[in-house]
Amino acid sequence: MKRIVLFIVAFLLWLLLTSALDWQHLSIGMGVAFLVAFLFGNIFVQQPEKCFQIKRYLWFCYYLPIFLWECIKANFDVAYRVLHPRMPIHPGIVKVRTQLKSDMAKVCLANSITMTPGTLSVDIKDEYLYIHWINVRSQDMAEATKLIVSRFERILAKIFD
Amino acid sequence: MNEIIGMIIIVVGVVFDTIGCIGLVRLPDVYNRLQAATKCVTLGTCGIMFGIFIMQGFNSLGIKALVCIPFIFLTAPTAAHALARGAHLFGVKLWEKSVCDKYEEDKKEM
Amino acid sequence: MEILILILVVLCFFCLYRVWRGLTIPDRMVAIDILAILVVGICALLAVYTKREFLIDIALAWIFLGFIGTLALAKYLSGRKFNE
Known part of the structure; x- marks a missing residue:
């Protein structure tokens, strides 16, 4: 669960930085985001269930x-x-x-x-x-x-x- | 039109940068300098980035400038906080006309 | 645009004055921290002025370089080991 949140954040950041949508960029981005999520998943997010509550984003x-x-x-x-x-x-x-x-x-x-x-x-x-x-x-x-x-x-x- | 609005925001950012640097040279001790410089220079640089985003629109340069803004807002106050704590533990005294120093009193008790 | 970049370069010399005439060590570190953020602004303006996109990547990397350098210096100031 923690790793999924970090994977989504890292992949979104990759999309914003490269701003290209062909399959080569996307596959490299998937690989890098997966690596980051695998290595640092435990220390980035403490309580992952809070990331999916819409109310917090409105506040x-x-x-x-x-x-x-x-x-x-x-x-x-x-x-x-x-x-x-x-x-x-x-x-x-x-x-x-x-x-x-x-x-x-x-x-x-x-x-x-x-x-x-x-x-x-x-x-x-x-x-x-x-x-x-x-x-x-x-x-x-x-x-x-x-x-x-x-x-x-x-x-x-x-x-x- | 976008060029003019972006240019105005960039000029405002540079003015805030100038005020921050004058504060850095003019104020009397480390903590006051840190306070003036961090606030003004952070918002000034964010203003420059936002002006570039408005000038360029949604191409890759503009989006990268937009991505810079949250990073600056997250890192600059944290660095200021670390420097203030380090300076106090290093033993830098406050300005002689300061009013009170609760942190020094609590440090003796610990 | 040229005038704005020139103003920012002059501001960098203000910071360098504080590094030179610092009185205490933390003063110099504060000036270095502020100098990093000013250089980010200069890089971003140069990227628009010269129309070379890689300069804004340098700005994005410079934010983190300045941040990590300042954290290491602050750890050194408070008299602790870097690997804590």
Whole structure:
């Protein structure tokens, strides 16, 4: 089951990269994708039954525009702080708590935090994340969790948990 | 028409790249530099790729440029995360005007 | 198009300034990481400008080269073995 998911992903990537549809390209792609699936099938996907639930893909489509909007906002925020002559920054490292369980969800949460305005994830330990914040508004853990994590946590829990 | 829209998106991407590099030179310590540079340069390069996709349409060059976008979005924040953790374990202090450092306190307890 | 490529090359020299005048070792590594992503952008623009398609393959490979190089450098910084 795990190997089938990896085979489909690898074969789709091959099709996108070569963008040719004659039988020679296709057979070589099948062979390479089969080899990849045979070698690395155990470490790529952890819970393969989640890959076949349509609901998760719909939540992912809902998540994408929110993420892109936060990303663009983050860029204007950085532009303001960098181009301002006195540089209005108050940096610090705060600690927040997350309720997500699976590894993939935690990776996505850390990446999302890095791309959102003014935050950069430094380390993760069990359920605590350490976050470098360029403009610290609150040093308390619960308050910082509400400000940073809760925007994405609800949607990511629907996608990955 | 597609040429003009693609060109505008590419110009916006290059402007974001410029802001990121100014931040890299100007900000005071490693973590702030990493933050500004990663955000701006990632979105700027993704903008360049998307502009090329709009200029070229669905031929092989455009599709390859489109495939680059998720890879950049997956790899760049992960590299930034690894560098920040490595720098903190290496012993780089935060800027002297920083507000708080919870990670340093927790590292002593462990 | 030529002007945009020239701007990106000038930005690469900004990164090289940070590599040269780094103050600490992690500063230089951050600059190298950012330089890799800028070179990806230059390769993609050159592929359109010179109409040679293999340059975008180089860009696609360069993303992963920069990523793996940065991960290895970060492991070296945190004082651990590479094969962990």
